[in-house]
Amino acid sequence: MKRGDLSNLAWGAALLVLAALLPLTGDGYLISLGVTIAMYTVLATSWALFSGPTHYISLATAAFFGVGTYVTGAGIDHLPYWTLLPIAAVVGGVLAALVGLATLRLSGVYFVIFTLGLAEMTRQVVTWYQNKTGHKGTYVLTDLTDNDIYWQLVALAGLVFLIGWAVGRSRLGFALRIIGDDEDVARHVGINTALSKVALFIVSGAVAAVVGAIIAPRYVYIEPSTAFTPMLSFQVVIMALLGGTGRLWGPLVGVIPFTLLWEAISSSFPNQTTLLLGLSFLAIVYLLPGGFVGLWDRVKHRSARRRALA
Amino acid sequence: MTAVVKLSGATKQFGGLVAVDNVSFEVQEHQVLGLIGPNGSGKSTTLNLISGALPVTDGDIALRGREITGLPAREIARKGVARTFQLVRLLPSMNVVENVMAGAVFGHRRRWGASAERHAKHVLETVGIADKARSHVSQLTYIDTKRVELARALAGEPEVLLLDEWLAGLNPTELTEGIDLIHRLRDEGRTIILVEHVMDAIRSLCDACVVMSSGKKIAEGSTEAVLSDPEVIRAYLGDDDA
Ligand SMILES: Nc1ncnc2c1ncn2[C@@H]1O[C@H](COP(=O)(O)OP(=O)(O)OP(=O)(O)O)[C@@H](O)[C@H]1O
Ligand SMILES: [Mg+2]
Numbered sequence: 001m002k003r004g005d006l007s008n009l010a011w012g013a014a015l016l017v018l019a020a021l022l023p024l025t026g027d028g029y030l031i032s033l034g035v036t037i038a039m040y041t042v043l044a045t046s047w048a049l050f051s052g053p054t055h056y057i058s059l060a061t062a063a064f065f066g067v068g069t070y071v072t073g074a075g076i077d078h079l080p081y082w083t084l085l086p087i088a089a090v091v092g093g094v095l096a097a098l099v100g101l102a103t104l105r106l107s108g109v110y111f112v113i114f115t116l117g118l119a120e121m122t123r124q125v126v127t128w129y130q131n132k133t134g135h136k137g138t139y140v141l142t143d144l145t146d147n148d149i150y151w152q153l154v155a156l157a158g159l160v161f162l163i164g165w166a167v168g169r170s171r172l173g174f175a176l177r178i179i180g181d182d183e184d185v186a187r188h189v190g191i192n193t194a195l196s197k198v199a200l201f202i203v204s205g206a207v208a209a210v211v212g213a214i215i216a217p218r219y220v221y222i223e224p225s226t227a228f229t230p231m232l233s234f235q236v237v238i239m240a241l242l243g244g245t246g247r248l249w250g251p252l253v254g255v256i257p258f259t260l261l262w263e264a265i266s267s268s269f270p271n272q273t274t275l276l277l278g279l280s281f282l283a284i285v286y287l288l289p290g291g292f293v294g295l296w297d298r299v300k301h302r303s304a305r306r307r308a309l310a
Numbered sequence: 311m312t313a314v315v316k317l318s319g320a321t322k323q324f325g326g327l328v329a330v331d332n333v334s335f336e337v338q339e340h341q342v343l344g345l346i347g348p349n350g351s352g353k354s355t356t357l358n359l360i361s362g363a364l365p366v367t368d369g370d371i372a373l374r375g376r377e378i379t380g381l382p383a384r385e386i387a388r389k390g391v392a393r394t395f396q397l398v399r400l401l402p403s404m405n406v407v408e409n410v411m412a413g414a415v416f417g418h419r420r421r422w423g424a425s426a427e428r429h430a431k432h433v434l435e436t437v438g439i440a441d442k443a444r445s446h447v448s449q450l451t452y453i454d455t456k457r458v459e460l461a462r463a464l465a466g467e468p469e470v471l472l473l474d475e476w477l478a479g480l481n482p483t484e485l486t487e488g489i490d491l492i493h494r495l496r497d498e499g500r501t502i503i504l505v506e507h508v509m510d511a512i513r514s515l516c517d518a519c520v521v522m523s524s525g526k527k528i529a530e531g532s533t534e535a536v537l538s539d540p541e542v543i544r545a546y547l548g549d550d551d552a
Contacts, residue, residue: 171415171422178412181401188361190387190416190466 008165016158023147031146035218037259038153039211043232044240044251046160046207049167050200051237052245053176056108059233060099060115063122064092064205066228068212070126073138073222081142085152085213092209093202095122100198116230123228130224137223144217152214160207164248167203172196231277235262238277241284244291253292312375314339314470314501315360315391319369322355329355331525332369337470340499342492344506344516344533348546351522353505354396357472360503361393362386373469390418390469394459394476396505400447407443410434410461417466433461437491453484457491470501477508489514513537521545 022034043061051058071088072081079087103114130136167173175196178186186193216222235258243254258280266273288295313336322330330352337343345353358364360371362383370379378386392413401409410430414421421429434440437457442450447458456476463471477488489511495502496515506512512519512533519536521529523545529536536542 174412174415177403178401181403182399184363184383185399185401185412187383188363188387188393189413189462190384190418192384 005169012158012161012165016154016161019157020151020154023150028146031150033259033263035146035150035153035215036263037255038150038157039215040236040239040255040259041252042153042157042160042211043208043236044243044255045157045164045248046204047236048240048245048251049160049164050176050197050204051240052250053173053180054197054200055180056104056197057112057237058115058201058204059112059230059237060096060118060205061208061233061236062228062230063099063115063119064095064208065212065215065232066119066122066126066224067091067095068209068214069140069216069219069222069227070138070212071209072213072216073140073227076140076142076216081144085210088209088213089206092212093206095209096202096205097198099205100201101194104194104197104201116233119228119230119233123224126228127224137221139221140216140219142217146218149214149218153211156207156210156214161248163203167200168248172199176200234277238280238284240291242280242288242291244288244293244295246290246293246297250291250293311338313337313372314341314374315503316372316375317356317360317369318372320356320359320366320371321368322352322359322364323367328525330359330522333520333522333525333527334369335520335527335530337501337503339501341517342496342500342502342504342515344504344512344519345522346506346512346519347522347528350524351545352525353522354474356522357393357474357503357505360386361391361472384416387417387466390466391472392417392463392466392468392470393472394456394463394474396474396478398455398459400455400458402447404447405443406439406445406447406450406458407431407434409447409458410465413462413465418469419467430461430465433465436464436494437461438487453480453488456480456488460491464495470503471495472503472505474505475507476504477506477511485511509537 023031025031043065047058047061050056068088071091072084075084075087099115099118103111106114175186175191178189178191179193179196183193212227219226239254239258240251241254242258243252244250261276262273265276284291290297315337318334320330320333321328333356345356347353355364359366362378362381362385366379370377372378373389373391378389401412407427407430410433411426414426414429431440431443434443437460439454439457442454447455450458460476476492477485480488485508492504492511492515504516516533518531519533520527521536521542528545529539529542
């Protein structure tokens with residue numbers, strides 16, 4: 001392990017501990033905002049683990065997230081809460097494996113559309129099942145507070161960063177970068193492209209499901225239209241791209257300003273949130289290819305060149 | 311002695327077009343085999359069949375006597391077949407040494423970490439661009455992109471190397487350097503299938519040639535004999551390289 005790696009790890013751990021101190025402020029509004037930020041950080045970072053290197057844009061986040069909330073919804077009265085998180089991970093992972101095996105041979109736009117369709121389909125299936133059993137939604141009654149939810153999400157974020165860090169240093173991470181650059185070359189240097197992609201897709205699916213399972217108690221009452229809202233998938237994609245997927249910390253840099261803006265706008269102009277989504281998208285496409293991370297790299301590059309010239 | 315690569319009746323059909331028509335030939339250990347023929351005669355398609363980029367429609371392909379027909383490209387790469395592409399394909403987000411490492415990590419002989427990097431640098435020395443290891447691939451000259459791709463193919467220490475018009479598009483100085491480089495590979499005793507249009511290169515590099523025309527093998531034998539074969543000359547007539 002190189003010295004740089006150790007210092008990165010130390011920095012990551014320190015920031016995580018700092019983040020975990022937020023509930024000590026006792027400020028309900030801040031903590032609730034913290035939950036939202038932590039939730040999107042985990043979702044966007046795990047999304048980028050797969051989509052960053054491969055450039056496959058997945059809109060399936062809502063499907064995995066929704067399935068996770070329903071694991072908690074269905075299980076909370078029968079099983080201890082702590083067992084639900086690993087169950088959600090397994091269910092999300094299995095769903096991701098199935099979707100991955102079926103679709104990762106598809107290229108570009110077909111993959112995007114399929115993942116979007118998947119979220120809708122899962123929602124319809126759950127709705128149909130609930131209608132059949134005569135319920136509209138499910139109550140999730142626990143004594144978990146916002147603090148508990150926040151801490152779980154921060155811990156999960158730590159885990160996701162650790163996974164991302166390990167993958168980035170592994171053969172698998174290298175394989176995914178090669179796949180993202182040229183899939184034919186990847187095959188011809190001996191990479192099992194399908195397996196590599198599915199492996200990372202499973203990780204991001206499992207994580208999104210666990211996030212859903214953790215968040216469910218916050219909703220108190222869950223129904224398909226909120227648990228599987230396609231808006232979630234779009235938000236995650238936009239935040240991750242806004243921050244940039246070139247670095248592990250990139251999505252986080254997108255999540256924070258986006259969430260704050262979103263909160264501000266939805267409290268004063270509740271109908272204009274879609275506009276924010278659209279504008280961010282335009283900003284990414286026209287002003288920030290590579291996101292904030294890309295911008296940062298360009299600035300660093302330029303100042304290094306200036307120093308070299310001076 | 312078993313051939314390193316053996317094609318038996320290899321056939322590839324694209325709809326109504328038979329791009330490779332019942333082609334058989336062998337490549338022996340340490341042999342440099344030229345695969346030549348006019349444009350569109352099926353040379354690249356033949357390489358694609360060997361490397362597993364495309365499945366055969368019919369026929370068999372064997373590597374050291376073991377069948378590789380129908381295996382995916384990654385399995386064939388792992389068994390020791392490496393290639394370059396007619397249109398150079400580098401990994402645009404990576405620097406030179408990472409591009410070469412890509413060939414060293416997952417292929418025939420596998421290395422990882424510092425060992426892979428050391429090996430990649432060593433291969434870069436072999437192809438003559440060790441000084442550009444940290445360059446980004448977008449900064450390279452044309453011949454250097456070809457060198458990087460060749461280094462990537464060599465990095466897995468393949469049993470057989472497939473070069474698809476590796477010398478095409480080089481200017482006269484670069485061409486001399488390029489031919490020298492392949493000569494060195496040949497002197498190292500590598501087994502190579504060389505698809506090529508440059509006649510000088512074919513004469514000086516190839517032990518034997520297989521000539522294709524409209525998907526069919528029309529001649530094979532020692533380079534001298536094949537190049538003076540009237541049927542081969544006829545096939546090339548009208549072609550710029552004749
Ligand atoms: N993937 C494909 N789909 C359909 N037709 C193809 C495909 N690949 C090649 N062909 C056709 O097969 C024939 C042989 O092509 P191939 O590329 O093998 O020729 P070549 O001998 O390599 O020619 P060149 O010297 O121009 O590179 C051509 O008619 C080509 O159009
Ligand atoms: Mg060709």
